[in-house]
Amino acid sequence: MDFDTVIHGGTVATPSETWTGDIGIRDGRIAALGDRLDGGARRIDATGRIVVPGGIEGHAHIAQESSTGLMTADDYHTGSVSAAFGGNTSFIPFAAQHRGESIDAVLRTYDDRAAPNSVIDYSYHLIISDPTPAVLQDELPRAFARGITSFKVFMTYDLMNLGDRGMLDILTVARQHGALTMVHAENNDMIKWMNARLADAGLTAPRYHAVSRPALAEAEAINRAISLARLVGAGLFVVHVSTPEGADLVARARAEGLPIHAETCPQYLALTRDDLDRPGMEGAKYICSPPLRDAATQAVLWQHVRSGTFESVSSDHAPYRFDASGKFAKGPEPAYPAISNGMPGIAARLPYLFAEGVGAGRITLQQFVALSSANAARVFGMDRKGALLPGYDADIVLWDPEETRTVTAADQHDAMDYTPFEGMRLTGWPTHVLSRGEVIVEAGELRAERGRGRFVARQPYRPDPDAPLIPEMDPAQNFGAEIRP
Ligand code: DUC
Ligand code: ZN
Ligand code: ZN
Numbered sequence: 001m002d003f004d005t006v007i008h009g010g011t012v013a014t015p016s017e018t019w020t021g022d023i024g025i026r027d028g029r030i031a032a033l034g035d036r037l038d039g040g041a042r043r044i045d046a047t048g049r050i051v052v053p054g055g056i057e058g059h060a061h062i063a064q065e066s067s068t069g070l071m072t073a074d075d076y077h078t079g080s081v082s083a084a085f086g087g088n089t090s091f092i093p094f095a096a097q098h099r100g101e102s103i104d105a106v107l108r109t110y111d112d113r114a115a116p117n118s119v120i121d122y123s124y125h126l127i128i129s130d131p132t133p134a135v136l137q138d139e140l141p142r143a144f145a146r147g148i149t150s151f152k153v154f155m156t157y158d159l160m161n162l163g164d165r166g167m168l169d170i171l172t173v174a175r176q177h178g179a180l181t182m183v184h185a186e187n188n189d190m191i192k193w194m195n196a197r198l199a200d201a202g203l204t205a206p207r208y209h210a211v212s213r214p215a216l217a218e219a220e221a222i223n224r225a226i227s228l229a230r231l232v233g234a235g236l237f238v239v240h241v242s243t244p245e246g247a248d249l250v251a252r253a254r255a256e257g258l259p260i261h262a263e264t265c266p267q268y269l270a271l272t273r274d275d276l277d278r279p280g281m282e283g284a285k286y287i288c289s290p291p292l293r294d295a296a297t298q299a300v301l302w303q304h305v306r307s308g309t310f311e312s313v314s315s316d317h318a319p320y321r322f323d324a325s326g327k328f329a330k331g332p333e334p335a336y337p338a339i340s341n342g343m344p345g346i347a348a349r350l351p352y353l354f355a356e357g358v359g360a361g362r363i364t365l366q367q368f369v370a371l372s373s374a375n376a377a378r379v380f381g382m383d384r385k386g387a388l389l390p391g392y393d394a395d396i397v398l399w400d401p402e403e404t405r406t407v408t409a410a411d412q413h414d415a416m417d418y419t420p421f422e423g424m425r426l427t428g429w430p431t432h433v434l435s436r437g438e439v440i441v442e443a444g445e446l447r448a449e450r451g452r453g454r455f456v457a458r459q460p461y462r463p464d465p466d467a468p469l470i471p472e473m474d475p476a477q478n479f480g481a482e483i484r485p
Pocket of ligand 2 (some may be wrong): 184239240
């Protein structure tokens with residue numbers, strides 16, 4: 001058997017084991033694994049390197065307008081290039097429906113944005129803000145059938161949140177059609193009430209962003225979201241969990257066998273609300289929602305990363321520049337609620353997780369693989385990605401576990417003018433990034449043609465049929481409430 005490429009002599013890591021050997025690639029797929037594979041038009045020496053599945057970034061905002069119409073700095077070219085430099089070979093940004101828009105039109109718009117530009121493979125999670133009957137009955141099922149089998153909803157923001165009733169309707173549609181509901185869980189009224197009090201007191205500096213969104217607002221909403229999902233027997237993915245209380249709720253639900261999934265993000269592990277106190281308006285760089293918390297929170301979130309509460313550590317890359325095109329679109333010194341919400345991090349996610357997770361002894365290499373790609377592939381239905389097995393796409397990243405670098409904005413290769421991780425010393429960096437067998441990053445250079453990335457149609461999401469149902473919705477108990485497809 002001959003190969004297009006053989007990666008030889010590396011330490012190959014999967015979620016369950018680590019072995020030393022070779023990977024043979026043909027026609028963009030993994031064709032063979034072995035102790036020693038000969039041949040190959042190209043042979044890549046992976047001695048001293050760690051070889052893992054390419055990262056799958058499950059949470060990024062790319063070429064996306066916010067609910068107030070502000071466009072992210074990164075488009076599908078810069079966003080995907082930055083992702084690739086950070087060791088990712090696929091990503092799933094959001095395709096956002098704003099009120100009044102049809103899902104079909106939204107997807108046409110994002111196809112036009114992604115297809116000519118992305119250098120890595122991509123799918124979308126929809127964002128649903130207007131679940132009209134046409135959306136629920138026709139348009140969402142049509143999107144699911146196209147392989148867009150997940151969507152995000154909001155419990156906060158006046159222009160986005162669906163209310164509990166709306167959540168129940170859409171969770172039921174997801175349950176019936178095999179899709180996964182992702183949720184931004186913060187209590188809208190608690191935050192609005194806090195905002196009003198802070199405004200009355202004239203407290204408008206960036207630091208009050210964290211004050212306005214207490215941990216309690218997240219915990220209450222996560223508890224409610226899990227309860228709503230339980231009522232209809234649906235799966236749920238809680239995005240950007242930032243609090244010990246929220247993570248505990250997720251862990252408890254998972255221990256009960258419920259199909260509840262969650263992620264946290266490097267910013268909640270690496271940064272604190274003290275960063276909002278930086279001089280002048282510098283704190284605006286650290287405004288994201290949910291907000292940064294404190295050092296004690298970081299320690300608890302790391303424990304949850306280690307114990308398996310989270311499927312993934314995702315970047316929540318939401319790039320708004322530190323200028324009038326981004327953070328200050330509403331003026332040079334706005335009150336915190338008017339500062340654009342989000343921070344970049346798609347290139348830093350995996351180097352951070354490798355260094356501070358594996359390098360610092362908080363997680364194993366196997367867990368790194370699970371958290372960076374394998375779990376996302378499973379939960380989001382990318383059935384040819386996230387594993388190094390024959391037949392899978394040859395999406396493979398070589399890491400040099402010894403290399404130490406300082407994070408700089410320029411090294412992010414994005415369209416941003418800052419990184420919140422600036423100055424961090426991290427050990428362990430990707431050296432080669434292969435997407436479907438093609439080397440797209442090597443020796444610090446991009447080798448990928450714009451638009452080479454392909455749309456990935458994803459598999460349906462089906463919760464475990466044995467997951468517990470509440471009695472009132474359990475057909476076995478004859479209440480006539482059958483909702484299973
Ligand atoms: N939620 C996100 O996931 N990203 C940016 C802002 C937000 O509210
Ligand atoms: Zn969110
Ligand atoms: Zn986000």
